[in-house]
Amino acid sequence: MVTLEDLRTPKKNTWCPGCGNFGILRAFTSALVQLGVEKDQVVIVSGIGCHGKMVNYVDVNGFHGIHGRVLPLATGIELTKPSLTVVGFAGDADCYDEGWGHFSHAIRRNIDMTLIVHDNMVLGLTTGQTTATSQKGFKTKSTPHGSIASPLNPVMHALVSNGTFVARGYSGDVKHLTSLIVEAIKHEGFSFIDVFQPCVTFNYLNTFDWYKARVYKLQEEGHDVTDRQMALKKSMEWGERIPIGIFYQEESPSYRESLPQIKDINLTETSIENIDIDPILQSMT
Ligand SMILES: Cc1ncc(C[n+]2csc(CCOP(=O)(O)OP(=O)(O)O)c2C)c(N)n1
Ligand code: SF4
Numbered sequence: 001m002v003t004l005e006d007l008r009t010p011k012k013n014t015w016c017p018g019c020g021n022f023g024i025l026r027a028f029t030s031a032l033v034q035l036g037v038e039k040d041q042v043v044i045v046s047g048i049g050c051h052g053k054m055v056n057y058v059d060v061n062g063f064h065g066i067h068g069r070v071l072p073l074a075t076g077i078e079l080t081k082p083s084l085t086v087v088g089f090a091g092d093a094d095c096y097d098e099g100w101g102h103f104s105h106a107i108r109r110n111i112d113m114t115l116i117v118h119d120n121m122v123l124g125l126t127t128g129q130t131t132a133t134s135q136k137g138f139k140t141k142s143t144p145h146g147s148i149a150s151p152l153n154p155v156m157h158a159l160v161s162n163g164t165f166v167a168r169g170y171s172g173d174v175k176h177l178t179s180l181i182v183e184a185i186k187h188e189g190f191s192f193i194d195v196f197q198p199c200v201t202f203n204y205l206n207t208f209d210w211y212k213a214r215v216y217k218l219q220e221e222g223h224d225v226t227d228r229q230m231a232l233k234k235s236m237e238w239g240e241r242i243p244i245g246i247f248y249q250e251e252s253p254s255y256r257e258s259l260p261q262i263k264d265i266n267l268t269e270t271s272i273e274n275i276d277i278d279p280i281l282q283s284m285t
């Protein structure tokens, strides 16, 4: 059974003191302990950005990918070795800007994996420019007069793309975030958590205090997670009160389960010798 100590790595942590990423790191490792998983059965994939350092700080199998491509990499791992628990860590620019197309398609395909987005509403590593979730009017180096574009709503988007597990967490509430990650990993199909992750260095607007004054838990207000219409309504709430928790969950066959030819096999253990593809090639000429 894995412990928090087992999951630590000797790497020096270079996140800014007080960064919201610490809460996600703690929640994820606590979730693995609660789930009682074996370290070698977990693979994490990250993009490029401050969030990407997750692969350095958790002692499980890790793949530090390229910017915007967490989901293609994670999908490949999931489809070739289904016995593994696959978790992707992406940044908001990583997933909602450069990787936006992959996001939509991974959701609608219901790839059996978990995606955790460190949504700090800035490009952290490149020193604080705007992203797709930056608030209107937000002033940065790239928008000195304030952002003029409307922010994307990732939770709403996941819901209208037929997401089967759609949630939002807050890295300032580690206990709650841990419970969301546990449920997300247990979910069979694509589970998505957008996590409010304050960037204490570059985001002067969406701070811990800002969230603390606004977030409330859907599950404390009797929200029915099987009601997609209500989930959509809740996803549009923004302002004085902002909901966190599970918006929607349903059981639905994952992409792999719908492909009988790979459903129950690890492709990595399947020999490709003695396979004659000539008849297929001939049929295409
Ligand atoms: C293909 C590619 N495009 C752009 C970059 C430059 N780049 C490095 S990190 C980064 C943004 C990171 O922002 P985000 O994904 O929000 O992560 P954060 O640093 O905020 O965690 C960008 C654009 C890159 N490394 N590769
Ligand atoms: S720049 Fe922002 S997101 Fe990156 S480590 Fe510092 S506080 Fe965290």
Ligand SMILES: [Mg+2]
Binding pocket: 049, 091, 092, 093, 118, 119, 120, 121, 122, 123, 124, 131
């Ligand atoms: Mg970011």
